Amino acid sequence: MADQEKYICPVCNKTFKYSKNLTVQCPQCKIDLLDMDISIEDWEALSPKEKRAKIDDLNARRTELLYLDRIHKRLRTISRWVVFFGVLFVISIIVVSFNTCGSMK
Numbered sequence: 001m002a003d004q005e006k007y008i009c010p011v012c013n014k015t016f017k018y019s020k021n022l023t024v025q026c027p028q029c030k031i032d033l034l035d036m037d038i039s040i041e042d043w044e045a046l047s048p049k050e051k052r053a054k055i056d057d058l059n060a061r062r063t064e065l066l067y068l069d070r071i072h073k074r075l076r077t078i079s080r081w082v083v084f085f086g087v088l089f090v091i092s093i094i095v096v097s098f099n100t101c102g103s104m105k
């Protein structure tokens, strides 16, 4: 039993015990369970309040990760636009300087 770990469904918050390093799904939600990184013994030793706190903590961390992922995607879009306008700016400077040279003759 020592090689079993506690897993949790991120949707319905139900907990399960499975062998370590398994990708398992919640039978109800059909979604990958999260490894709670805690052994069955440690989990059973927690009080209901501590279990609740552990679940909340895990959900908070997950929300944070999703949030960071969204920021990262947005930054990527912004940097793409910065590169686009940067190239446009350089091209317009070249065009303007060519025109200025031409009119000076």
Ligand SMILES: [Zn+2]
Binding pocket: 009, 010, 011, 012, 013, 014, 026, 027, 028, 029, 030
């Ligand atoms: Zn579920």
